Amino acid sequence: MRRAVCPGSFDPVTRGHLDIIGRAAALFDEVVVAVGVNASKRRLFEPEERLAMLEQACAEWDNVRVDGFTGLLTDYCAENDVVAIVKGLRGPGDFEYELPMAHMNVSLTGVETVFVPTSPQWSFVSSSLIKEVASFGGDVSPFVPGFVLERLTARVEERRAGGA
Numbered sequence: 001m002r003r004a005v006c007p008g009s010f011d012p013v014t015r016g017h018l019d020i021i022g023r024a025a026a027l028f029d030e031v032v033v034a035v036g037v038n039a040s041k042r043r044l045f046e047p048e049e050r051l052a053m054l055e056q057a058c059a060e061w062d063n064v065r066v067d068g069f070t071g072l073l074t075d076y077c078a079e080n081d082v083v084a085i086v087k088g089l090r091g092p093g094d095f096e097y098e099l100p101m102a103h104m105n106v107s108l109t110g111v112e113t114v115f116v117p118t119s120p121q122w123s124f125v126s127s128s129l130i131k132e133v134a135s136f137g138g139d140v141s142p143f144v145p146g147f148v149l150e151r152l153t154a155r156v157e158e159r160r161a162g163g164a
C-alpha cells in the first residue's frame, strides 16, 4: 500500500488543487489531503470549514481522504506511513518555492516529493487570487466547485458587512 499526501492550506480548495489530487489518486494506492492548520497565517476559512469543503470535493475518489495536521509535514508523513508528498507545479515560480522544501523534507525523514505539472487550464489559479478577485465581486465560478463558490460569496459578504 503506497500512501501519498497532498498538503496545503486549501483556503479554499480550487479546481487546480482538485486536478492535482485526482492525478495523485491515479498514481498512489491512497492519497491523504492534509490540511495545514498552523495558526500562523490569517485565513478566510477556519480549518473545519476547509476540511468540510475538501471532503465534499474529494467524495468522487474512493482512495482519497482528508485530514488536518499541525507541526512538521515530515512528522505527519512518518506517523502515517506516507511515502511521498505530491505537489502541483504551475510554473517556474512554484518550482523555486517548492524545491528547497522538497530538499529539506527528504533530508529530515527521507520522504520524497513528487512534482506534478498543473494542467494548463488551471496554471494561473491560486486560492489567494481567487479570494482577491471574489472580494471585489469578480466571477470566480470557473475556478472552484459550486458549493465552494457559495461559501466564498457568503464569507466575502460577511466580511464586507463586518467591515473586515
Ligand code: PNS
Residues within 6 Å of the ligand: 007, 008, 009, 010, 035, 036, 071, 072, 073, 074, 100, 101, 102, 104, 105
Ligand atoms: O497551500 P500552502 O499554503 O502552500 O501550504 C503550505 C503547507 C501547509 C504545505 C506548508 O506550509 C507546510 O508543509 N507546512 C507544515 C510545516 C512544515 O513542515 N514546514 C517545513 C517545510 S520544509
